[in-house]
Amino acid sequence: MRHSFRRDMIIGAIAVTALVLLPLVWPNKAFIDFTIRGASFALFATSLNLLVGYGGMVSFGHGMFFGLGAYSFGLLMQRTGMSIPAAFALTIVVTAAVALAVGAICVRLKEIYFAFLTLAFQMFLYSLVILWVPLTGGDQGLRGGIPRPSFLGIDLADQRQLYIASCVLLVGGLILMHHIVESPFGYTLRMIRDNATRAAFLGVEVFRIKLVAFVLAGIFGGIGGVIMSLFVSGAYPEFANWTMSGEAVFIVMLGGISTFFGPVVGTVILLLLNDVVTRFTEYYGLTLGAIILLFALGLRRGLTDFLLDYWRRSPWVLAAAKRGR
Amino acid sequence: MLTIERLSKSFDGIAAISDVTLEFPTGSLTAVIGPNGAGKTTLFNLISGAFKADAGRVMLDGIDLVGLARAEIVRCGIARAFQVASIFPSFTVEETLNAAVQAHRGRAAVLDRRFPLAECCERAHEVMDMLGLAKEADTLSARLSHGDQKLLDVALALVLQPRVLLLDEPTAGMGPDERWQMIERVYRLWEREKMTVVFIEHDMDIVFKIANSIRVLCYGRVLAEGTPDQIRGNADVIAAYLGTEDGANP
Numbered sequence: 001m002r003h004s005f006r007r008d009m010i011i012g013a014i015a016v017t018a019l020v021l022l023p024l025v026w027p028n029k030a031f032i033d034f035t036i037r038g039a040s041f042a043l044f045a046t047s048l049n050l051l052v053g054y055g056g057m058v059s060f061g062h063g064m065f066f067g068l069g070a071y072s073f074g075l076l077m078q079r080t081g082m083s084i085p086a087a088f089a090l091t092i093v094v095t096a097a098v099a100l101a102v103g104a105i106c107v108r109l110k111e112i113y114f115a116f117l118t119l120a121f122q123m124f125l126y127s128l129v130i131l132w133v134p135l136t137g138g139d140q141g142l143r144g145g146i147p148r149p150s151f152l153g154i155d156l157a158d159q160r161q162l163y164i165a166s167c168v169l170l171v172g173g174l175i176l177m178h179h180i181v182e183s184p185f186g187y188t189l190r191m192i193r194d195n196a197t198r199a200a201f202l203g204v205e206v207f208r209i210k211l212v213a214f215v216l217a218g219i220f221g222g223i224g225g226v227i228m229s230l231f232v233s234g235a236y237p238e239f240a241n242w243t244m245s246g247e248a249v250f251i252v253m254l255g256g257i258s259t260f261f262g263p264v265v266g267t268v269i270l271l272l273l274n275d276v277v278t279r280f281t282e283y284y285g286l287t288l289g290a291i292i293l294l295f296a297l298g299l300r301r302g303l304t305d306f307l308l309d310y311w312r313r314s315p316w317v318l319a320a321a322k323r324g325r
Numbered sequence: 326m327l328t329i330e331r332l333s334k335s336f337d338g339i340a341a342i343s344d345v346t347l348e349f350p351t352g353s354l355t356a357v358i359g360p361n362g363a364g365k366t367t368l369f370n371l372i373s374g375a376f377k378a379d380a381g382r383v384m385l386d387g388i389d390l391v392g393l394a395r396a397e398i399v400r401c402g403i404a405r406a407f408q409v410a411s412i413f414p415s416f417t418v419e420e421t422l423n424a425a426v427q428a429h430r431g432r433a434a435v436l437d438r439r440f441p442l443a444e445c446c447e448r449a450h451e452v453m454d455m456l457g458l459a460k461e462a463d464t465l466s467a468r469l470s471h472g473d474q475k476l477l478d479v480a481l482a483l484v485l486q487p488r489v490l491l492l493d494e495p496t497a498g499m500g501p502d503e504r505w506q507m508i509e510r511v512y513r514l515w516e517r518e519k520m521t522v523v524f525i526e527h528d529m530d531i532v533f534k535i536a537n538s539i540r541v542l543c544y545g546r547v548l549a550e551g552t553p554d555q556i557r558g559n560a561d562v563i564a565a566y567l568g569t570e571d572g573a574n575p
């Protein structure tokens with residue numbers, strides 16, 4: 001068995017342990033903040049890649065689930081006083097329900113129509129956030145902070161503990177998503193991406209598979225939003241704006257769509273660029289745009305796509321393949 | 326037995342198939358021939374449910390297939406391979422067949438296990454062996470030779486365990502050697518699996534060598550039907566399609 005679930009769990013456990021121990025030997029507040037934001041974006045972008053890379057569905061509206069996750073969680077915590085795990089679970093239910101309704105309409109469409117309709121739904125959610133001032137605070141966002149009562153001895157108001165929780169959510173989320181793409185379902189999703197007509201001839205219920213993928217992607221995108229709302233202790237309209245979807249598309253383009261970890265690598269690149277570029281210039285958008293162009297025109301794909309291709313074409317690998325024959 | 330009764334289909338008023346009545350006995354290996362535009366592929370599209378007939382019936386062992394959804398027609402036992410290989414470029418041959426078997430068995434949405442499902446692998450290997458694709462098991466479909474891509478397309482049809490296999494120009498675009506290799510595989514498959522095979526073919530050498538009966542279509546109508554010997558001596562067919570010994574052979 002190439003990728004067993006147990007192997008993923010072991011690697012995940014090692015990764016979490018390493019991430020948890022790292023600040024003990026290298027106490028750096030900037031790194032902790034960077035990792036929490038990274039966890040949020042990496043889950044968000046990897047969930048988009050479930051659709052783009054594995055399903056061939058380019059969504060321009062995936063940010064709606066990030067925003068929805070942040071706002072649902074924030075509102076539940078502010079208004080109901082429930083515990084964090086309960087609000088987290090309920091947020092997943094809300095995101096899944098919305099993804100089911102939106103997906104049922106969108107996934108019937110192909111390519112550019114799918115992209116634009118998802119964008120339309122995203123802008124609908126954004127307008128709702130802006131206009132429904134009594135609930136969402138309008139363009140001011142959810143202010144006054146999100147209460148973060150401790151549960152099971154875990155206090156997420158403490159940055160260290162939030163860091164650990166983010167790492168656990170990140171690794172857990174990645175393990176689950178990796179399992180999804182390596183499951184029979186994941187391969188059916190690839191079949192649809194490659195050749196939906198033939199897949200249908202073979203008995204695949206294309207609509208149902210795409211819809212389930214859309215809902216799963218929505219859930220993990222929402223979890224990314226929850227981490228962000230815990231990090232900033234609030235929720236702001238830009239979480240639900242189209243620029244959020246744009247960031248995820250950027251990350252996926254930077255990191256690559258043909259490897260599972262592409263979006264994680266893309267997240268690190270984008271966040272580093274973000275931190276470095278803003279330190280030196282106010283023309284952040286211009287610089288970032290130029291770098292994206294460099295990737296698109298120079299590498300013609302994301303970084304991990306490029307590296308994977310380079311690796312496969314390397315003389316050493318080709319020779320090994322020949323010996324394998 | 327697959328029976329076609331008074332089948333008609335027109336596109337924008339132009340008849341592609343008109344009033345066609347044909348029989349394909351169970352276990353036969355039948356070639357459908359005819360000049361370009363004779364309606365051969367349209368006939369396959371009508372049988373497999375890609376198009377809906379304007380009139381007439383397609384009966385498989387007493388069940389009328391006209392109006393059924395594609396998936397239902399597949400379930401009745403009809404599968405087809407395509408003129409241009411319709412495959413999954415990013416899958417290896419083995420992955421393709423594993424995924425196809427799992428889809429055919431209604432296991433396409435399984436989320437709590439890893440691909441490939443052990444219970445599907447046996448059938449996938451069986452189909453690979455049937456067509457001699459096992460040596461390419463780990464090759465990416467996109468990198469297969471043209472001939473092997475066509476074979477993989479046939480393999481995908483076989484996964485569906487059809488009683489009737491429709492092959493639309495299995496040798497299209499192949500060189501002479503590859504053609505005979507392909508057709509030999511089809512022939513052996515037919516011999517072994519005892520299924521009804523209907524194939525469209527332009528190469529008359531192949532047709533007369535392997536088919537045990539032939540149907541000739543011309544302008545959407547049945548021009549002739551019979552054994553290879555009967556067709557070879559049929560005056561209408563010679564005039565319309567085969568050409569005379571010294572005349573041009575299209």
